[in-house]
């Protein structure tokens with residue numbers, strides 16, 4: 001029931017703003033406000049009927065007590081197959097159990113008839129000689145009992161045969177075989193003879209779950225007396241077997257992922273064949289593991305061509321088809337609102353991977369492209385037909401040209417933010433470009449992607465540039481501009497895709513790496529390089545791209561942006577990129593050009609208007625705050641002695657004043673593979689003394705550990721830099 005407000009003769013004082021202001025009473029007889037109302041019955045709220053049967057079905061499906069094979073058709077089919085296989089194998093298994101039973105019974109009888117226990121007791125008490133006569137008598141007696149029982153059984157069988165016919169013999173034989181089968185059944189921990197050098201281990205866990213449990217125990221993923229719980233029985237999925245199990249309480253699925261190699265060894269498969277994932281969300285928990293074991297190397301098959309090839313066009317806002325995982329599931333890569341770093345040693349497929357990302361954007365005519373190919377090959381040439389700006393070369397002049405582009409993009413981003421602030425909320429609800437805004441020609445805010453292949457070339461360029469009176473190398477300036485763009489650009493619709501052959505921290509500034517959202521690491525030389533691309537400690541979580549095989553071209557570890565839909569569920573995934581040879585790439589670029597011509601969005605280099613932007617360095621320097629930029633760059637410029645250089649490498653952005661405050665010695669020794677005493681000695685030679693510091697532990701407590709304050713490490717770097725400068729000044733002074 002609700003009371004409706006009066007509408008007709010409402011006094012103004014009730015509804016107008018002024019009425020809320022205090023009013024001085026003119027006289028005592030103030031006319032009271034007359035509120036006119038009407039009682040009406042509240043209309044009944046909508047009743048959403050849920051049929052009972054639906055409720056039952058949903059409870060059935062959600063109940064943890066109902067086994068999976070009664071909920072899922074695939075699991076039911078697998079259960080049926082398993083049952084059939086068990087029935088077919090049962091005669092053999094029965095025979096095996098009977099034979100084992102006969103052996104066990106014979107062993108027992110031998111021990112009994114030779115009075116083994118009595119004899120051993122006498123031996124231990126060193127009274128065998130005294131008891132010898134007794135033991136002999138007992139042995140004789142037991143032999144006689146055996147003979148009597150054998151005669152009695154034979155006689156009983158003969159009588160039964162004469163009275164009831166051979167049926168009786170069959171029944172007796174059946175009964176004895178059942179007893180023997182029970183005696184010889186396989187039990188956990190049952191003793192058996194184990195071969196010293198058994199044959200090769202093979203993958204038989206799909207038949208015998210005990211082998212899976214043993215493998216988890218052997219890999220030390222569960223304790224000796226712990227076991228697994230089956231969530232989804234082993235079933236054929238694609239070209240392999242999938243199974244989902246629950247670990248014992250307190251064991252973590254993350255640890256299984258981390259120790260995938262040990263599990264692969266215990267299961268006798270190559271680690272590329274074993275995929276281990278956590279089951280997340282409603283159907284999963286921190287101890288639920290989904291495993292998939294491929295029948296053979298999943299990357300040995302011919303690569304799959306990109307599905308973009310037959311597409312007429314693509315929407316840049318949709319994640320771009322990037323590749324397939326080992327289970328042949330599609331892996332898409334969101335690009336808008338994020339940025340991508342691709343790293344690997346040469347000839348592993350970096351350019352191919354970066355081109356895949358580009359292909360999706362090329363097929364959207366509302367996307368603007370900047371392509372800088374510092375590889376100076378012909379891999380990117382076809383993109384010149386669609387790119388707003390294009391260059392190919394590895395000289396200093398190209399690095400300078402890139403600086404011009406980046407400064408232009410910084411002004412563009414600032415301009416976009418300014419204009420977005422002025423836009424109506426219905427068009428621009430947050431300070432972020434939306435799909436509609438990016439396609440509106442009047443707003444001129446298209447998704448703008450900049451692809452830089454072999455980005456280490458401009459980042460290592462030592463030619464001097466002067467920005468607002470400050471002297472920098474071109475490489476440092478490029479690093480700072482890229483860092484700013486990677487930080488601020490994505491929300492304004494700028495996508496950065498950087499590919500590098502040298503993913504070390506001296507080349508890619510840690511500040512830049514820290515703000516690149518998505519990472520793709522193809523094969524690298526060691527785990528440090530892998531961590532530099534994928535992020536700190538990723539090797540300890542089971543993601544190390546140095547373990548990939550050289551023959552697996554295009555296979556890498558993709559760590560999607562944690563903020564994106566793809567990155568919300570998985571930390572990282574191993575993927576083999578789609579194969580897009582040059583002719584497919586050229587076709588896509590030509591199609592992209594035709595689309596842009598039709599939409600009237602062909603601009604810049606592709607449209608023959610290749611104007612070099614006039615860089616507004618003053619605005620860019622103001623934006624990136626050139627002052628603090630150089631202090632960070634200093635760490636890279638100066639040649640640091642070991643172990644300081646490795647510490648700087650390892651800590652990366654954590655060493656910034658707004659990064660970590662303290663780093664434990666144990667963490668450094670593990671990361672740098674150094675003895676604690678060696679590290680302490682070398683660091684103290686550089687004037688860096690360890691200290692004790694309280695750090696939070698996993699259970700919420702704090703613990704005092706030894707380590708270094710990052711401020712101390714920064715001070716040591718500055719001392720080295722100061723020494724270097726003074727020694728070079730001295731050297732100059734000494735010159736005649």
Ligand SMILES: Nc1ncnc2c1ncn2[C@@H]1O[C@H](COP(=O)(O)OP(=O)(O)OP(=O)(O)O)[C@@H](O)[C@H]1O
Nearest residue numbers: 303346347348349350351352501553554577578579
């Ligand atoms: N997904 C893939 N499937 C199969 N082969 C691939 C795949 N991606 C790349 N390749 C092969 O790997 C080779 C090297 O690729 P690419 O040129 O991209 O390497 P790169 O890492 O950029 O090398 P560089 O560092 O020398 O520039 C290509 O010639 C291609 O044949």
